[in-house]
Amino acid sequence: MNWTSFDTWIVVVGALCAVACALPGCFLVLRKMSMMGDAISHAVLPGLAIAFLITGTRASVPMFFGAAIAGVLTALFTQWIARFGNVDRGAAMGIVFTTLFAVGLILIRQAADHVDLDPGCVLYGAIELTPLDTVGQTGIPRAALVNGGALLGNLLIILVLFKEFRLGAFDASLADTLGFSSQFLHYLLMTMVAMTTVAAFESVGSIIVIAMLIVPPATALLLTRKLPTMLLIASLTAVLSAILGHLGAIQIPRWFGMEATTTSGMIALAAGVLFTLAWLFSPSEGLVTKARRHRSEDLSLPESTA
Amino acid sequence: MPSWEEILEVVLLQNYNTRLVVLSTTLLGIAAGLIGSFLLLRKRSLMGDALSHATLPGVAIAFAVMVSLGGSGKALPGLLLGATLSGVAGLFTMLLIRRTTRLRDDVAMGFVLSVFFGVGVASLQMVQGLPGASAAGLESFIYGKTASMVQSDFFLIAIVAGIASLISLLFLKEFLLLCFDDGYAGAQGWPTFALDVLLLGLVTAVTVIGLQAVGLILIIAFLITPATAARFWTHRLLPMMLLSAVIGGVSGWLGAGISALTPELPAGAVIVLVAAVLFLISMIFAPPRGVIPRLVRQRHLRRKVDRQHFLRAAFEILEAEAPDRDVPSNSPFPLAALRSKRTWTPHELRKILKIARREDHLEPSEPRMLRLSEAGFGEAARVTRNHRLWETYLIRYADIAPSHVDRDADLVEHILGPELVEELEDFLERGPVAAPIPPSPHPIGKEASSS
Structure with a gap:
């Protein structure tokens, strides 16, 4: 394997994006809204299309805002349908994102005469190409700055509002009673998710985003019951996934005699493997741990009664 | 603008080219509407979303296997089999996570969706490099190819949709119990796990054929939107299921018809929008649970x-x-x-x-x-x-x-x-x-x- 500075940058970009997603992801998982990342990643399509139709360019700033607005609208519509219609939140989410995606598809089809705006490119992204697009003379990839910015923003918001977020995640009505609007926290979280998703999309593709919003927090949840520890473990899992994922993307296809494959897919796979390890061997509730504890309890029972 | 004759021709299934598409989407809408009702009541509406993404690795692996056996790699039955198997694998992963950890349904679904989809994308990329085979167009599997549907596709959809609808009506009582009180069902001696597997197996079957025929987004919407719309009109399961089937069928029929008349509108997207409009009407005006009443x-x-x-x-x-x-x-x-x-x-x-x-x-x-x-x-x-x-x-x-x-x-x-x-x-x-x-x-x- 020959490791170049390219590979280093890919891992750095992947890790920045992964942690940026894992942090708000912890709160999504705790609030039983894990599927929001998937929903937003589909629902941004009309935002991109409208931004394109208005400005006529594929410049990233208008695209970014179009997508972010569409993402926040997804959260808003979901909340409205769930509340005013008394609909299960999962179903509300499903209706909103499929409808928005359909609108986006139709808009893109209308714009297709003018330019190539492929829904596929929105969903897949290409983390392998990020080191090519650098900022000025610094040699730092733009994607690293964008995702690093998203990470920094998320970290700041979570640090400043940590107490409020914790309260909102575990007991929304208590938060309301104490005077922290849980509605506001909800929408703030949704905005964070939407912004992070969109920032990551453009550079690394939606698979990493969806996977990193859910899998590292779920892994952390299996390993701890404390929120600060959970955030820490989720971030570590995210970084590890990025490293292992890129290594896997280079190495695993060789075993089958094939070329290297997409890093983003392999990062998702690496996160899945880490989750499975936690699932099996978590000290408190891993399957294997529990089975062994069970067996040793079985053995010790006769002794204690004897 | 299409003339009235053209509209009538398409809507009344007289035009051979569009008849298959309109009929297929209608049947799919009916079957998905029936099954979606159970998913909604079981609060697992997004199951279709997770399962449809989970089919991707199966497609890639089936392609690789068929190529290594010397085939073209694009034989539909093989790809469908691969998709089904990997969908079922995703399904069991989900149920296992649900049963053995304290993580909830949404995390289990999200996990399967993202990891399986990631694996799928990675393996699709890998099989693309296989010598002697072109994997181009495998992605159309994800987005569907409604307009180019052929007769064999239609028969496949009709058979699977028919069987799925029949089973969901035959097991009405069991599924009803499962949806409303699975703890009680278990205490009464019903095999709740097996019933869960059967129900989600039906979802997988409909998802797989739907994916191939009409695309990912549409099949997700078909499993969620009609059932949720029907829920506004009634408090009873059987009427709700039938209404949901009707809403699904009508969306498929109208949506495919409109799309056939205006070629630049993709069928899947139009069907989703028709279903969404029906949902909105139900949510606002339905007498029993609508917002205004x-x-x-x-x-x-x-x-x-x-x-x-x-x-x-x-x-x-x-x-x-x-x-x-x-x-x-x-x-x-x-x-x-x-x-x-x-x-x-x-x-x-x-x-x-x-x-x-x-x-x-x-x-x-x-x-x-x-x-x-x-x-x-x-x-x-x-x-x-x-x-x-x-x-x-x-x-x-x-x-x-x-x-x-x-x-x-x-x-x-x-x-x-x-x-x-x-x-x-x-x-x-x-x-x-x-x-x-x-x-x-x-x-x-x-x-x-x-x-």
Whole structure:
């Protein structure tokens, strides 16, 4: 394997994006809204299309805002349908994102005469190409700055509002009673998710985003019951996934005699493997741990009664 | 613009080119509508989303296997088999996570969706490099190719949709139990895990054929939107399922028809939008659970409660003026007395009085004085009587302290029907309520606040 500075940058970009997603992801998982990342990643399509139709360019700033607005609208519509219609939140989410995606598809089809705006490119992204697009003379990839910015923003918001977020995640009505609007926290979280998703999309593709919003927090949840520890473990899992994922993307296809494959897919796979390890061997509730504890309890029972 | 003849031709299935597409999407809509009802009630609507993403690795692996066996790699049955197997693998992963960890459904679904999809994308990329085979177009598997549907596709959809619908109707009772109370179903000895697998197996089957024919987004929407729309119209499962099937079928039929008439509109997207419009109509207007009918009902109830509060307050004022009589006489009383009975804002009070005048509960009288009409006085006596009967009942049978009973009674008295009042009378007949209107069991007004 020959490791170049390219590979280093890919891992750095992947890790920045992964942690940026894992942090708000912890709160999504705790609030039983894990599927929001998937929903937003589909629902941004009309935002991109409208931004394109208005400005006529594929410049990233208008695209970014179009997508972010569409993402926040997804959260808003979901909340409205769930509340005013008394609909299960999962179903509300499903209706909103499929409808928005359909609108986006139709808009893109209308714009297709003018330019190539492929829904596929929105969903897949290409983390392998990020080191090519650098900022000025610094040699730092733009994607690293964008995702690093998203990470920094998320970290700041979570640090400043940590107490409020914790309260909102575990007991929304208590938060309301104490005077922290849980509605506001909800929408703030949704905005964070939407912004992070969109920032990551453009550079690394939606698979990493969806996977990193859910899998590292779920892994952390299996390993701890404390929120600060959970955030820490989720971030570590995210970084590890990025490293292992890129290594896997280079190495695993060789075993089958094939070329290297997409890093983003392999990062998702690496996160899945880490989750499975936690699932099996978590000290408190891993399957294997529990089975062994069970067996040793079985053995010790006769002794204690004897 | 298409002419009327063209529209009729497409909608009535007379055009050979579009007939297959319209029929297929209609059948898919019906089957997905039926099965989606169970998913909605089981709060697993996004299952279709997770499963449809989970099929991707199977497609890639099936392709690789078929290529290594010397085939073209694009044989539909093989790809479908791969998709189904990997969908089932995703399904079991989900159920396992659900059963063996304390993570919830949404995390299990999200995990399977993202990891399987990631693996799928990675392996698709890998098989693309396979020598001697072109994997190009495998992605159309994800986005669907509605317009280029052929007869064999149609038969496949018809068979799978038919079987899935049949099974979901045959197992109606079991699925009903599973959806509403799986703990009870388990205690009764039903194999809940097997039923869960069967239900989600049906979802997988519909998802796989739907994916291939009409695309990912459409099949997700088909499993969620019709069922959620139907839920607004009824509280019973079977009518809801049938309605959901109808909504799914109509969306498929209309959507595919519209798309066939305007070539630049992709069928899947139009169908999703038609279903979304039907959903929106249901959510806003459906009488049993729609938003507007519910608001109207709430308004009615609030008016009724306001009216009853006003009448009882008036009656209690009249009672206080003539403490030694069983039934007070109807005489004018000052507006200020009414205002001190309850914390009405001037605005609320004006509205209440306006409604009372419109309903002929008030008669014209001198300024700053109020006088109940004959009808209003009778109604006031009845309302007060109901309130006191209920209070007496609560004190005697529910052990509520007399000092607290006023508010507790307030929660229920407005929805007491005539039969319930009769029953209350029977209950309390032997008590001290022989009087036409029983005395209040607790002090009222100023005495109460001073005590």
